[in-house]
Amino acid sequence: MAIGALKENHHMAYIFLVQMDIPAEHEAEFNRIYDEEHVPLIVQVPGCTACSRYKLEHSAQDDTAKYLAIYELETPDVPDTAAWKAASDTGLWKPMIRPHTTNRRHSVFQRIAGTVHSPATT
Template sequence: MQGTTILFSEMTPPAGREEEFHAWYDEEHVPLRVGVPGFVSARRYRDTGEGAKGFLAVYEMDAPDVLKSSAYGEVKGKPSALTKDMLANVSGFTRYIGQETAVRRRAEGNAPAALDAPLLYAVWFQVPEDRCADFDAWYEQDHVPLLMESPDWLMVRRFRITDGEPLPYNRLALHYLADRAALSSPAREKARATPWRGRLAAEPWFKGTYSVFEALRPRQKPAR
């Protein structure tokens, strides 16, 4: 169910068509994609930000080349009339491809439960190339271990963004949470107060983008 590459895609339904949007996404859009060889699974989420109306799908894949395959090209290049109409009318569109660079779970044997956590906390950064090594080391050696002191912090996966729009992010961390209380926990406060983080936070590029998503549907997997 968990791959080493993800496709992270957000959309906001056309006004007055949310029910139709969900039916299309659940019954056509996702099944066609997870049916492509190399797709492992997909899960949908709702953006919980104030006033947010968008929805997220995170597709798990074996490798980024899956998106260059003839099977995927067939799906993407021959959309149905409904797909054409829906994609022409959605807003808030994002699409990012990420290759996993690190993963840490609360317990190795608990990977499926962690992957299907009820909340997904996404953290994006655009890190200058000459600062990536320090940023990555801080996240792995300092930040993540302290976050994981919270029992509600089930898993952290980090990705290098290789392509995407609309913003030029190059780092993504997906935090899988059992409860929103993790975001106000002593563990998070501790993780955000270290000297290493303070040094990085003083640099002008250190401006993260943060979103919390609530799981909307059970994970979809290939029928094959």
């Protein structure tokens, strides 16, 4: 399935992966501010349609960050916009959480194929 077809079907053609670690003593506040303030601000940015967050269960790499956010984007440049920066710098995230984050990684991926589901079990 071509990317153009994905866009026509309203499936996001890009995702922005944000990975990071936070010291244990800041973890509760990190999750509260991320969920209650940061994500709701970011998903209001034009071109960002959704966000899902994950916590690492296990990895084959020792340096994999503990937290992952996946933002669904309409275009790959959304995280570089003034609106994204403004939303990212608003509220408690920038002064209270960002200084404590480590192992930060940011990556934009383009969708190249549709979702394949396993057959339903009967």
